[in-house]
Amino acid sequence: MAERRSTGKAGRGAAEAAEGRGGSAAPASGVPARLAVRKTYKLYVGGAFPRSESGRSYPVTSSSGEHLANASLASRKDARDAVTAARKAFGGWSSRTAYNRGQVLYRVAEVLEGRREQFAAQAAAAQGLSRADADRVVSAAVDRWVYYAGWTDKFAQVLGGANPVAGPFYNHSAPEPTGVVAVFAPQDAPLLGLTSVIAPVVATGNTAVVVASETAPLAAVDLAEVLATSDLPGGVVNLLTGRVGEIGPHLASHADVNALDLAGSGELAVEFERAAATTLTRVLRPRPAPGGGEDAWLDPDPGTSRMTPFLETKTVWHPVGV
Amino acid sequence: MPHTAFAPEATTNRALRAFLHGLPGVDEVGARSRAQDLATRSIKTTAKARAVDLAISMVDLTTLEGADTVGKVRALCAKAANPDPSDRTVPRVGAVCVYPDMVATAVAALGGTGIGVASVATAFPSGRAPMEVKLADTRRAVADGASEIDMVIDRGAFLSGDYLKVFEEIAAVKEACGAAHLKVILETGELVTYDNVRRASHLAIRAGADFVKTSTGKVSPAATPPVTLVMLEAVRDHHADTGRRVGVKPAGGIRTTKDAVRNLVMVNEVAGPDWLTPDLFRIGASSLLNDLLMQRTRLTTGTYPGPDYYTLD
Numbered sequence: 001m002a003e004r005r006s007t008g009k010a011g012r013g014a015a016e017a018a019e020g021r022g023g024s025a026a027p028a029s030g031v032p033a034r035l036a037v038r039k040t041y042k043l044y045v046g047g048a049f050p051r052s053e054s055g056r057s058y059p060v061t062s063s064s065g066e067h068l069a070n071a072s073l074a075s076r077k078d079a080r081d082a083v084t085a086a087r088k089a090f091g092g093w094s095s096r097t098a099y100n101r102g103q104v105l106y107r108v109a110e111v112l113e114g115r116r117e118q119f120a121a122q123a124a125a126a127q128g129l130s131r132a133d134a135d136r137v138v139s140a141a142v143d144r145w146v147y148y149a150g151w152t153d154k155f156a157q158v159l160g161g162a163n164p165v166a167g168p169f170y171n172h173s174a175p176e177p178t179g180v181v182a183v184f185a186p187q188d189a190p191l192l193g194l195t196s197v198i199a200p201v202v203a204t205g206n207t208a209v210v211v212a213s214e215t216a217p218l219a220a221v222d223l224a225e226v227l228a229t230s231d232l233p234g235g236v237v238n239l240l241t242g243r244v245g246e247i248g249p250h251l252a253s254h255a256d257v258n259a260l261d262l263a264g265s266g267e268l269a270v271e272f273e274r275a276a277a278t279t280l281t282r283v284l285r286p287r288p289a290p291g292g293g294e295d296a297w298l299d300p301d302p303g304t305s306r307m308t309p310f311l312e313t314k315t316v317w318h319p320v321g322v
Numbered sequence: 323m324p325h326t327a328f329a330p331e332a333t334t335n336r337a338l339r340a341f342l343h344g345l346p347g348v349d350e351v352g353a354r355s356r357a358q359d360l361a362t363r364s365i366k367t368t369a370k371a372r373a374v375d376l377a378i379s380m381v382d383l384t385t386l387e388g389a390d391t392v393g394k395v396r397a398l399c400a401k402a403a404n405p406d407p408s409d410r411t412v413p414r415v416g417a418v419c420v421y422p423d424m425v426a427t428a429v430a431a432l433g434g435t436g437i438g439v440a441s442v443a444t445a446f447p448s449g450r451a452p453m454e455v456k457l458a459d460t461r462r463a464v465a466d467g468a469s470e471i472d473m474v475i476d477r478g479a480f481l482s483g484d485y486l487k488v489f490e491e492i493a494a495v496k497e498a499c500g501a502a503h504l505k506v507i508l509e510t511g512e513l514v515t516y517d518n519v520r521r522a523s524h525l526a527i528r529a530g531a532d533f534v535k536t537s538t539g540k541v542s543p544a545a546t547p548p549v550t551l552v553m554l555e556a557v558r559d560h561h562a563d564t565g566r567r568v569g570v571k572p573a574g575g576i577r578t579t580k581d582a583v584r585n586l587v588m589v590n591e592v593a594g595p596d597w598l599t600p601d602l603f604r605i606g607a608s609s610l611l612n613d614l615l616m617q618r619t620r621l622t623t624g625t626y627p628g629p630d631y632y633t634l635d
C-alpha cells in the first residue's frame with residue numbers, strides 16, 4: 001500500500017508508545033481509533049530485509065509530488081554485502097536443474113498474481129497511471145515471469161548444441177551462467193521494467209544485485225516480498241534502493257561482479273563501463289527504449305537478447321570412440 | 323598475586339596443584355563481555371591499513387591436512403614469501419606451519435627468505451603417543467630445520483589432575499627443541515572451562531613455553547575471543563611477576579580481517595602494545611591471509627576485490 005507519512009525508527013517508536021496507552025486514552029466516541037500499520041521499506045539482501053547499514057533513508061514521492069514513504073538509502077557497504085550474498089547463493093542456484101528453476105520462476109508469477117491489487121495500487125500511486133493502465137502493467141509483469149520460466153529449460157537448446165567439426169571429435173557447446181550480475185533497473189519503469197531485467201538474469205542461473213529505480217523504488221521492495229515467498233533461495237536476487245551515483249561505481253568496479261546490466265544507469269553508463277573493464281566484467285548497455293516508461297517494456301516476446309549477455313559458452317571436444 | 327609464590331624447582335604434583343588451584347578463578351560472564359566489548363572498536367582507514375599489514379606479518383600460514391603434498395607445501399611457501407605477486411609492498415608472513423615430514427621441503431622452499439618454519443610435533447593433534455615418540459618427533463623436526471615447534475599438551479593428563487606429567491612433558495620437549503622456539507598448544511576446546519585455560523596457560527608458561535597457542539584447529543570451538551583473552555591475561559601476569567614475555571597464538575576459526583583486527587585490539591588492551599609484534603603474537607590460519615590481502619587491495623585501490631584473483635591455498 002502507498003504510504004502517506006514517514007516510517008522511520010522515531011515514527012515507529014512513537015506509534016508503539018501511543019499504542020501502549022491506547023486502552024486508557026480512548027477518543028470521545030468511546031471506540032479507540034485504529035492505529036495505522038505502516039510498512040518500513042527496507043533492502044532485500046541474502047533473503048532478509050535489513051535496513052541500510054548506514055541507517056539512512058530518503059523520501060519517495062508520487063508522480064504528483066505527494067510523500068509516499070521513506071525508502072532505505074543503501075551505502076557502498078550494503079552493495080558489498082549484497083555481492084557477498086549473491087556470490088554465496090550462486091553455487092546452489094546455478095546447479096539447480098533448469099526445470100526446477102522454471103518451477104521457481106513460475107511460482108513467482110503465481111505469488112505476484114495473488115498480490116496484483118497491491119501492485120496495481122502501488123503503480124497507480126507511484127507513476128500516476130490510470131487504474132486500467134496499472135492493471136495492464138501488473139498483468140504484463142506476471143506474464144514476464146511465466147515467459148522466462150518457460151525459457152529456463154529451453155535456452156540451452158537454442159544457444160548451444162553439437163558443432164560440426166572436421167575431425168574425430170564430438171564437439172559440443174553449452175551455455176552456462178556467468179555468475180553475479182549487477183543490474184541497474186530502468187528508472188522510469190519501476191515494475192514491468194524491473195521484472196524484465198531481473199527475470200532473464202535469474203532464469204539462466206545467475207544471481208543478481210539489483211539497484212532499483214531511484215525515484216520509484218517502492219514497487220521493487222514489494223516485489224522483493226514476492227520473491228522472498230516464492231521458493232527463490234535467499235541471495236539469488238538482492239535488492240538495493242538508493243542513489244545509482246553512490247552505489248553504482250562500487251558495483252561496477254567490484255572484482256567479484258561478473259556482469260553489469262546498465263539499463264537504468266543513465267549518463268553514468270560510460271563511467272561504469274570503463275570501471276567494469278578493469279576487472280573484465282561483461283557489460284550489457286542497452287539502447288534506451290523508445291518512448292520510455294512501462295509501455296516501452298510491453299512487448300510480450302522480448303526474446304533471448306537479455307539472456308545471452310549473461311551466459312558463457314562452454315565448448316567441449318571429446319574424442320570419438322574413447 | 324598467588325602465583326608469585328610458585329618456585330619452579332619445587333615441582334611435585336602437590337606443589338603444582340596448590341599453585342594452579344590457587345590462581346584466581348576466571349569470571350566467565352566478565353571475560354565474555356570484555357571480549358565482546360573490545361570487538362566493537364572501530365578501526366578504520368590508516369589505522370586499519372597498519373593493522374592489516376601487522377596481521378599479515380603475524381600469520382602462521384598453515385597447512386595441516388592428511389592430503390598435504392610436497393607441491394602444496396612449496397606453493398604455500400611461495401605465497402608466504404610473496405603473498406600478493408602483484409604488490410611487492412605486502413609484508414611477509416610470520417612463519418609457515420607444516421607437519422614434521424614436510425619440514426625439510428618447507429625449509430628448502432623458503433631458503434634465503436628468512437621466514438621460519440614451524441612444525442607441529444608430539445603426535446599432533448591428539449598427543450596420544452609414548453614420550454620417546456614425541457621427543458623423537460620433535461628432534462627430527464628441529465634437525466630438519468624447523469625454527470619453531472608447536473607441541474600439544476596431554477589433555478587427558480591435565481584433566482585428570484596429573485599436572486606434573488604435563489609439566490615434565492613440556493620441559494622435556496623444550497629441551498629437545500634446543501634453539502627452536504616452543505609453542506604449547508592447550509587445545510582449549512577440550513579443556514571445558516576458562517579456569518582450566520588459565521591453569522594450563524600458567525602451567526605451560528612455567529614449564530618453559532615461548533608461546534601458548536589456543537588450538538590445533540581440529541577441534542571446535544577453537545580460538546574463541548574469551549579464550550584468547552584469558553591467555554593474554556596469563557602472559558601479562560607472568561610478565562608482571564617475572565619480567566619474561568611469553569607470546570600468544572590463537573589458531574583456528576580466524577578467517578576474516580575483522581576477526582584478526584579484533585584480536586589485535588584485544589592484544590593491545592589486555593597484554594599491552596609490547597605484544598603487537600610477530601615475536602609475541604601470531605595467528606594460525608590458512609584462509610585468513612586471502613581476506614587480509616583483499617582488504618589491503620580495497621584500501622590501496624578503493625575498489626572491492628574478488629576471491630578469483632587470489633590463490634586458493
